[in-house]
Amino acid sequence: MANEQNLIPNGYKLTLEEQKKGGKKSGEVRRKRADMRKAAQAILDGVYKTEDGAEITGAELLVMTLLEIAKNKKNKQAIPAIKLLMELTGNNRTEEDVKKLNAEIKLLEAKAKLMNGGSSSVEDLTILAEMLKDDRADD
Numbered sequence: 001m002a003n004e005q006n007l008i009p010n011g012y013k014l015t016l017e018e019q020k021k022g023g024k025k026s027g028e029v030r031r032k033r034a035d036m037r038k039a040a041q042a043i044l045d046g047v048y049k050t051e052d053g054a055e056i057t058g059a060e061l062l063v064m065t066l067l068e069i070a071k072n073k074k075n076k077q078a079i080p081a082i083k084l085l086m087e088l089t090g091n092n093r094t095e096e097d098v099k100k101l102n103a104e105i106k107l108l109e110a111k112a113k114l115m116n117g118g119s120s121s122v123e124d125l126t127i128l129a130e131m132l133k134d135d136r137a138d139d
Contacts, residue, residue, distance in 0.1 A: 063088070 014022070044058040056064075069081040085091075 044062065046058045047055050048058060048061055049055055063085070066081045066085050069075055069077050070085060072078055075081075
């Protein structure tokens, strides 16, 4: 917890030696991270042979492995694997996002029915009215 004994005074400035040391360390860390990214990309871009002789990329192998982990409900890593797969595929939507998308789909269906001269149910018209209210509120 912060108190008078462990706070650095406002007037404290890094010495030139400390600044140089920090700059060098920062550069080392950036280079190390860049090297790790390059190595990971090389692994993902590489081509590997499966047990049955088929050739697949490292990215495909990664997805297949994540799917195997995700399928086993007893595996403690199943949920993180599912979350990672969803993130990788862009399906990491929240429940609220899904509800909004479903509402938009229903709105479009109701609009299509009305435009095509088809009869819309009271529910369709209610959804349409609610969505129109929401659209006006956003403006």
